[in-house]
Amino acid sequence: MSEIASAVFDTTSPVPKPKKPWVKKSVLPGFGLSIGLAALYASLIVFIPLAGLVLKSLELSWPELWAVVSNPRAVASYQLTFGASLAAASINLVFGLIVAWVLVRYDFFGKRVIDALVDLPFALPTAVAGIALTALYTTKGWVGQWFWLADIKVAYTWLGVTVALTFIGLPFVVRTVQPVLADLEAEVEEAAASLGASRWQTFSRVLLPALLPSLLTGFALAFARAIGEYGSVVFISGNMPYKTEITPLLIMTKLEQFDYAGAAALGTVMLIFSFVLLLLINLLQHWSHKRTGG
Known part of the structure; x- marks a missing residue:
């Protein structure tokens, strides 16, 4: 009995520390x-x-700052930059899904080559992409000459800017949607068809809810990439003030004029717009995750 009591009241023996359940080992x-x-x-x-x-x-006074960011030339560049970026991201949202679908669901000759070419805008220097697109879409180019027959001019117009932004944004949608599609087994579509669902019902009620978060993520990435694009657009746009001048080019023009404060003011406007738009897209993503139970 005395041995038990001495063991219980022995203060010299080390007392084991309680383990914290929230502490996990990590590399x-x-x-x-x-x-x-x-x-x-x-x-x-x-x-x-x-x-x-x-x-x-903020080195500029408030009247000077407002005069720089609200200048008609600056406003025209905002409209082109965000309008063309939104159009390009929307186009990539549709065709990026189609490309990802073909690469995941079908086997065909040259599939690996096409899959590798999707990443080409990532590796290709933007200036090289701009020169190549300009050569293709001028009125005498391989592609542009056919549009010119229909009285449609691509290069040196807002349409050319949209084409360039679509080119550099496609991989973001494809690579975001592709792994999600790979995880969706084809048996799910077959089960929906066996239950009498049409192709549209299968897509809208079975596939789209699962793909919506990745589609929105790809759209956000393509849109954000397009807003800040410079190299591939500067060649094909023609850089005409009030018509085909994007905001990054206007910023570069002010830097060449040593108007660093004015360039920073335009950059701040772009930063604020980008934050607001990305916040809205993230809220939309959160809503889609909550809606689909992801």
């Missing part, structure tokens, strides 16, 4: 160090440069 450093490194990296790469952009634009 990365501890939470404090990991979040510190992540915050430092994000600050150096993203937050500090963006803050510097805003602070540079």
